[in-house]
Amino acid sequence: MDIPNDMAISDIHSLNRKEVLDILAQITRIEKKTFPANEALPFGEELWKRKPNTRVLYMTRRAASPAVAAATGGARSQPHGNVRSPVIAYAVYVRQKGTAFLHKVCVAEPYRRQGLGQKLMDYIRQRLEREGCQYVQLWVDKARIPARALYARCGYDDREEVLDYYAPGRTGVRMVLDLCSGG
Incomplete structure (x- = not known):
């Protein structure tokens, strides 16, 4: 799945300190x-x-010109006339040899139900495949039905449930994506 032309996915490791802090x-x-x-x-x-x-x-919307940003109330101006659009989604993962542990995937509330979570998950999958990763695993609250549905659409399978994983009465589900099997 391609990233829409008006969206960009970036890694904080490509930024300078000031940009990272923002x-x-x-x-x-x-x-x-x-x-x-x-x-x-x-x-x-x-x-x-x-x-x-x-x-x-x-994930952000691609930077607009300062005039467009001002007209839409969207982004703040940055030094040198650059405009940084606000973050609309993010993900955090840790690589350990052939496995990636996906710790967070989040789309900001106003941008949900637009397919952006799917696009971010697809981007992560493609990136990890290129890097030679074999498995991606994550934990999700069993009650978070929309998140579990997203992960299932992205090819993740339920592997394990742990009662009280998040808190008393909140079951955690471990889901795994096998990149070696193609899904």
């Missing part, structure tokens, strides 16, 4: 609005500096 601050705001406090990840600068096997990917 992106991580945006991700943190989305994270706090979306997940309970006990499930929210700390999106600090160390994800960029000291964790080479950890990837933080984020």
Whole structure:
């Protein structure tokens, strides 16, 4: 699945420190609005500096000209006349040899139900396949039906359930994508 022309997916490791801090601050705001406090990840600068096997990917609309951004109320101007669009989705994964552990996938509330989560998941899959990854695994709350449906559409299979994984009464489901079998 191709990324729409008006969207871009980037890795924070391709940015300078100031840009990283801006992106991580945006991700943190989305994270706090979306997940309970006990499930929210700390999106600090160390994800960029000291964790080479950890990837933080984020999706934005492609930058518009400053005039278009001002007219639409969309993005803030950056130095040198560049315009950075707001983060609309993000994902975090950790690679360990042939396995990637997908820790977070989130689409900001106003952008849900538009296929962006699917596009981000497809991008991650293609990237990990190119890098020689064999498996991708994740945990999801059994009650998060839309998330589980997205992962199933992306080829993930339920492998295990753990009662009280997230909190008392909240079952976790481990899902795995086998990249070796083509799905």
